[in-house]
Amino acid sequence: MNKTINQKAWLFVIPVFILVAFNAVVPLMTVVNYAFQETFGNNVFTWEGTRWFKQILRSERFHAALGRQFLFTGIILAIQIPLGIAIALTMPKKGIGVPVCLVLMSMPLLIPWNVVGAMWNIFALPEIGFLGHTLNDMGFDYNFTQQIGDAWFTTILMDVWHWTSLVVLLSYAGLRSIQPAYYQAAEIDGASRWAVFRHIELPKMKKVLTIAILLRFMDSFMIYTEPFVLTGGGPGNATAFLSIDLVKMALGQFDLGPAAAMSLIYFFIVLLVCWVFYNLMMRNEVQS
Amino acid sequence: MSLELRRVEKKVGQDTHIYRTDLSFQKNSINILLGSTLAGKTTLMQIMAGLDKPTNGEIWFDGKNVTGMAVQKRNVSMVYQQFINYPNFTVFDNIASPLKITGIGSDEIKKKVGEVAELLKLSGMLNKKPNELSGGQQQRTALARALVKDSGLILLDEPLANLDFKLREELREELPRLFENRECIVVYATTEPSDALLMGGNTATLMEGKVIQYGKTIDVYNKPSNLMSARVFSDPPMNVSVIKKTGDTFSLLNDSVKWKSLGIKIKDGNYKVGIRPHNITTYKEGNNSVEIKGKVLISELSGSESLIHFRNFDSDWVSLSNGTHQMDVGQEAKLYMNVDEFMYFDENNKLVNHV
Numbered sequence: 001m002n003k004t005i006n007q008k009a010w011l012f013v014i015p016v017f018i019l020v021a022f023n024a025v026v027p028l029m030t031v032v033n034y035a036f037q038e039t040f041g042n043n044v045f046t047w048e049g050t051r052w053f054k055q056i057l058r059s060e061r062f063h064a065a066l067g068r069q070f071l072f073t074g075i076i077l078a079i080q081i082p083l084g085i086a087i088a089l090t091m092p093k094k095g096i097g098v099p100v101c102l103v104l105m106s107m108p109l110l111i112p113w114n115v116v117g118a119m120w121n122i123f124a125l126p127e128i129g130f131l132g133h134t135l136n137d138m139g140f141d142y143n144f145t146q147q148i149g150d151a152w153f154t155t156i157l158m159d160v161w162h163w164t165s166l167v168v169l170l171s172y173a174g175l176r177s178i179q180p181a182y183y184q185a186a187e188i189d190g191a192s193r194w195a196v197f198r199h200i201e202l203p204k205m206k207k208v209l210t211i212a213i214l215l216r217f218m219d220s221f222m223i224y225t226e227p228f229v230l231t232g233g234g235p236g237n238a239t240a241f242l243s244i245d246l247v248k249m250a251l252g253q254f255d256l257g258p259a260a261a262m263s264l265i266y267f268f269i270v271l272l273v274c275w276v277f278y279n280l281m282m283r284n285e286v287q288s
Numbered sequence: 289m290s291l292e293l294r295r296v297e298k299k300v301g302q303d304t305h306i307y308r309t310d311l312s313f314q315k316n317s318i319n320i321l322l323g324s325t326l327a328g329k330t331t332l333m334q335i336m337a338g339l340d341k342p343t344n345g346e347i348w349f350d351g352k353n354v355t356g357m358a359v360q361k362r363n364v365s366m367v368y369q370q371f372i373n374y375p376n377f378t379v380f381d382n383i384a385s386p387l388k389i390t391g392i393g394s395d396e397i398k399k400k401v402g403e404v405a406e407l408l409k410l411s412g413m414l415n416k417k418p419n420e421l422s423g424g425q426q427q428r429t430a431l432a433r434a435l436v437k438d439s440g441l442i443l444l445d446e447p448l449a450n451l452d453f454k455l456r457e458e459l460r461e462e463l464p465r466l467f468e469n470r471e472c473i474v475v476y477a478t479t480e481p482s483d484a485l486l487m488g489g490n491t492a493t494l495m496e497g498k499v500i501q502y503g504k505t506i507d508v509y510n511k512p513s514n515l516m517s518a519r520v521f522s523d524p525p526m527n528v529s530v531i532k533k534t535g536d537t538f539s540l541l542n543d544s545v546k547w548k549s550l551g552i553k554i555k556d557g558n559y560k561v562g563i564r565p566h567n568i569t570t571y572k573e574g575n576n577s578v579e580i581k582g583k584v585l586i587s588e589l590s591g592s593e594s595l596i597h598f599r600n601f602d603s604d605w606v607s608l609s610n611g612t613h614q615m616d617v618g619q620e621a622k623l624y625m626n627v628d629e630f631m632y633f634d635e636n637n638k639l640v641n642h643v
Contacts, residue, residue, distance in 0.1 A: 182372055184368075187360065188365065189360075
């Protein structure tokens with residue numbers, strides 16, 4: 001067979017190439033540029049090598065923010081994943097209840113993030129907020145702007161409210177794709193409800209759950225807007241998660257070099273955790 | 289041991305899925321439910337299993353009315369069209385799963401699983417997980433799960449439908465042997481007439497929620513009680529055409545084909561003739577054959593058979609010949625029909641001659 005060689009096809013790649021260059025490569029390279037140099041403005045740069053990286057990796061402030069970040073992400077995953085699965089299991093499988101539940105579930109996902117933060121801020125205010133006022137009326141000494149525990153409690157509650165729906169929707173989709181014959185076979189075997197969940201539903205949901213955990217990990221690890229509006233990172237630095245701390249450093253103190261180095265480290269942590277997790281989950285899956 | 293459906297009916301809302309059905313399956317029998325998709329085979333099986341309740345009627349098993357009894361208590365096994373196994377269990381654990389609930393000892397379980405695995409040629413893969421197996425092996429595992437507990441009733445719902453051709457042929461030949469020497473009633477649902485003929489036993493032909501005929505497989509095949517049953521039990525589809533009889537002479541309405549049949553005692557008039565494709569061949573077969581001419585529409589060679597679709601005036605016909613007979617599309621073909629194998633149906637679609 002004679003195939004004509006036509007290099008014009010490369011032209012079709014140009015739009016996507018430009019797009020990716022501008023939304024990913026160029027900004028990232030700018031950050032890389034800052035991370036290895038010092039600047040005092042006027043576009044004057046001096047080479048600093050790995051100094052900022054060493055500084056960040058040794059900084060207690062970074063360690064503390066990273067610790068808070070892992071704690072926060074760990075807690076919300078531990079709540080949202082089981083809760084999401086549990087809700088998905090109780091959702092109706094047919095009839096008018098299905099669209100009603102799906103729409104209701106999608107609601108929190110449709111609200112802009114800063115609105116969620118503002119909503120919860122007002123909702124939780126100790127004097128006038130419904131939540132804050134009620135808790136105080138019940139005898140709890142609740143004030144999320146001053147007490148560390150309360151600030152964490154409110155932030156976690158807000159995130160659970162905002163994002164559990166995503167896990168529910170993904171789990172529900174996973175559950176719906178299980179053929180009825182599986183349940184019948186289990187029924188014939190006399191398997192218990194728990195056994196059905198453990199040995200049929202959970203393995204069948206594995207792929208969507210992997211996606212759900214990955215998405216929730218990434219989003220919660222990079223959380224910024226909601227706690228920024230709700231607590232502003234406070235009280236003190238109690239809820240200053242990595243991205244909040246990063247913005248403080250870059251814009252508040254204008255330490256561009258260390259902030260850029262921190263951005264890269266931050267980025268690599270997310271990438272590494274996702275990679276390890278994904279490979280761990282998929283190691284026994286046969287490619288089909 | 290027997291399974292009886294007494295006046296069983298199944299309605300879902302306004303729709304009737306199963307019309308009033310009486311069936312009785314004897315001890316140690318193989319029973320085929322033959323019908324196209326949506327004929328009601330699966331519904332009927334689920335009612336037999338106890339996975340679904342009939343709207344009316346009763347199920348009797350072993351002399352007991354089991355209509356309302358939960359499926360776990362009924363000692364049934366079921367194999368599905370899809371390969372249903374526990375995804376995170378090994379083949380061994382999958383096969384053992386129905387036994388574990390019964391609480392028998394682990395040595396006993398090991399022995400039984402070993403035997404069944406041997407029978408189904410799974411011995412080498414007991415430690416694998418279902419997703420590491422081929423479709424055929426997955427279905428073998430599902431079959432093993434059904435066979436390992438000594439169920440009184442084994443239901444097979446199109447177990448071969450999702451397998452590719454070679455694996456299907458292979459497993460199909462093994463199936464009848466699997467149920468030999470077993471104290472159980474086997475019910476096997478299929479859309480394929482050839483499956484029914486291979487499995488033997490008894491066959492119930494189903495159409496649109498009705499059981500049309502039930503009897504020994506070979507009898508149902510040779511003496512379909514009516515045209516519907518004959519159609520269900522014919523693949524490729526049966527040729528049906530209106531004919532007229534005057535004296536001993538039969539002819540197609542357009543008089544293009546005429547033949548004589550001496551032994552048939554029916555009064556003159558119009559009938560429908562049903563001719564299975566393999567009774568129209570490119571060569572003469574039987575003592576009494578008649579020629580039919582037509583224009584070739586499609587000619588398919590498959591293995592050692594030739595399927596030729598042709599048009600005689602305004603009606604289309606299907607013929608199936610042994611051997612490979614290449615014919616060109618559009619070519620005028622001459623074929624022979626084996627008159628002795630014709631089935632005649634009256635205006636109520638009832639069979640009027642016995643072959």
